[in-house]
Amino acid sequence: MKLKIALLAGDGIGPEVTQEAVNVLEAVAAHGRHSFEFVPLLIGGVAITAKGSPLPAETLEQTLACDAALLGAVGDNKFNHLSPNERPEAGLLQIRSALGGFANLRPATAYKALADNSPLRPEITEGVDILFVRELLGGLYFGEPRWWDREKELAHNTMVYSKAEVVRVAKIAFQLAQKRKKKVTSVDKANVLEVSQLWRAAVTEVAKDYPDVTLEHQLVDSMAIHLMNTPRSFDVVLTENLFGDILSDESGVITGSLGMLPSATLGGKVNLYEPVHGSAPDIAGTGKANPIGAILTAALVLRHSAGLEAEAKVIEAAVIEALEEGNRTTDIARGNIVGQRTVSTTEMGKIILDKVKASLK
Numbered sequence: 001m002k003l004k005i006a007l008l009a010g011d012g013i014g015p016e017v018t019q020e021a022v023n024v025l026e027a028v029a030a031h032g033r034h035s036f037e038f039v040p041l042l043i044g045g046v047a048i049t050a051k052g053s054p055l056p057a058e059t060l061e062q063t064l065a066c067d068a069a070l071l072g073a074v075g076d077n078k079f080n081h082l083s084p085n086e087r088p089e090a091g092l093l094q095i096r097s098a099l100g101g102f103a104n105l106r107p108a109t110a111y112k113a114l115a116d117n118s119p120l121r122p123e124i125t126e127g128v129d130i131l132f133v134r135e136l137l138g139g140l141y142f143g144e145p146r147w148w149d150r151e152k153e154l155a156h157n158t159m160v161y162s163k164a165e166v167v168r169v170a171k172i173a174f175q176l177a178q179k180r181k182k183k184v185t186s187v188d189k190a191n192v193l194e195v196s197q198l199w200r201a202a203v204t205e206v207a208k209d210y211p212d213v214t215l216e217h218q219l220v221d222s223m224a225i226h227l228m229n230t231p232r233s234f235d236v237v238l239t240e241n242l243f244g245d246i247l248s249d250e251s252g253v254i255t256g257s258l259g260m261l262p263s264a265t266l267g268g269k270v271n272l273y274e275p276v277h278g279s280a281p282d283i284a285g286t287g288k289a290n291p292i293g294a295i296l297t298a299a300l301v302l303r304h305s306a307g308l309e310a311e312a313k314v315i316e317a318a319v320i321e322a323l324e325e326g327n328r329t330t331d332i333a334r335g336n337i338v339g340q341r342t343v344s345t346t347e348m349g350k351i352i353l354d355k356v357k358a359s360l361k
C-alpha cells in the first residue's frame with residue numbers, strides 16, 4: 001500500500017512535533033509492505049515569509065494531489081497585526097475549506113498514568129473516552145458577510161448553517177456512536193440562537209435513523225461545566241465549529257495537557273490530520289513541546305487513511321507504555337516525582353518510536 005502524505009509542518013512547535021509523528025510513520029512503513037511518501041509543503045507564517053501567502057497555490061495544488069495531509073500547527077505572533085484573512089491561521093482555514101473535510105474527530109482519552117496530572121480528581125477522569133465530532137466548515141468561521149469598519153467602530157461576523165451541513169456531520173457522529181457506547185450529546189445554544197434551533201431540529205431528525213443510539217442535547221455553557229464534573233458520562237459529543245474548538249481544548253484538562261490531543265478531519269477530498277494544539281510560541285524551540293498529540297495523530301492517519309488499524313493500535317499502546325514508564329514532557333511533568341523523568345520532545349518521540357519498532361518486529 002502506498003500513501004502520499006502532504007507534510008504541512010507550519011510554525012512554532014509544528015515542525016518539532018510533526019517530525020516525531022513522521023518518524024513513527026516511517027517505522028511502520030519500514031516494517032510492512034507500506035510506503036509513505038512525504039511531500040513537505042509551506043503553510044502559515046513560514047509560507048507568508050517565503051511566498052507572501054499563508055496558503056501558496058503550490059501547497060494547495062500539491063496537497064490536493066496527496067492521499068492525506070498531516071499538519072503541525074500554524075500561528076506566529078509577528079503576524080498579529082494582520083487581518084484574519086491574511087494571518088497564518090487563514091492558511092489553515094483555506095486548506096480545510098479546499099480539502100472539504102467537514103467532520104473533525106477529536107478524541108479525548110484519560111490516561112491512567114496521567115491521572116494525577118489533571119486538576120480534576122482521578123475518580124472523575126478515570127476511564128474517560130470522549131469523541132468530539134466538531135463540524136469544521138461552517139458557522140462563524142466561514143459565514144459571510146464578515147467585516148470590521150474601523151471608522152464606524154463596528155465589526156460583523158455571521159453564524160450560518162444549512163440543514164444539509166448539520167445532517168451530514170450528525171450522520172457521522174451517530175455512525176461513530178454505534179461503534180462505541182451508543183450515545184450522542186449534541187451541543188448548541190438553542191435557547192438564544194436560531195442557528196442552534198435549526199441544529200437541534202436537524203440532529204433530532206437524523207437520530208430517528210439510529211434508534212440504537214441515545215441522543216441528548218446540552219446547551220454549550222452548561223456543557224462546559226458538565227465536561228469537567230462528569231466527563232465519563234459522555235461518549236460522542238457533536239457540535240458546531242466554534243463550540244467544538246473551545247470544548248475540545250477544554251478536554252485537555254481531562255487528559256492532562258493540550259499537547260496530548262490528536263484530530264482527524266474526514267468527509268472531504270483529502271483527509272486532514274492535525275493535533276488539536278497550536279504553534280505554542282511560548283515554548284517553540286525549547287524542546288518542551290509534547291509530541292504525543294502529533295504521534296497519536298499519526299495513528300489516526302493509519303486508521304482512517306491507510307486502513308492499518310493494527311499499526312494504529314501499536315502506536316497508541318506505545319504512547320501508553322511510555323507514559324506508564326514515567327516519561328514526561330514538561331507539560332505533563334509534576335516536579336520531582338519518584339519514578340518519573342522529564343524528557344524533551346525528541347526524547348519522548350524516540351522512546352515511543354523504539355516501542356513501536358519493538359512491537360512491530
Ligand SMILES: NC(=O)c1ccc[n+]([C@@H]2O[C@H](COP(=O)([O-])OP(=O)(O)OC[C@H]3O[C@@H](n4cnc5c(N)ncnc54)[C@H](O)[C@@H]3O)[C@@H](O)[C@H]2O)c1
Nearest residue numbers: 073074075076258259276277278279280282283289290331
Ligand atoms: N491547528 C493549529 O494550527 C492551531 C491550533 C490552535 C492555535 N493555533 C495558533 O497557535 C498560536 C498560539 O495559540 P495559543 O497559545 O492560544 O494555543 P496553543 O495551543 O499554541 O498553546 C496553548 C498553551 O498550551 C501549550 N501547548 C500547546 N501545545 C503543546 C504541546 N504540544 N506541548 C506542550 N505544551 C503545549 C502552550 O505552550 C501554551 O501554553 C496562535 O497563533 C493560534 O492561532 C493554531
Ligand SMILES: CC(C)[C@H](C(=O)O)[C@@H](O)C(=O)O
Nearest residue numbers: 074075089092093245276278
Ligand atoms: C488556528 C485556528 C484556526 C484553529 C481553529 O480555530 O479551528 C485551532 O484553534 C484549532 O482548534 O484547530
Ligand SMILES: [Mg+2]
Nearest residue numbers: 245246249276
Ligand atoms: Mg482550537
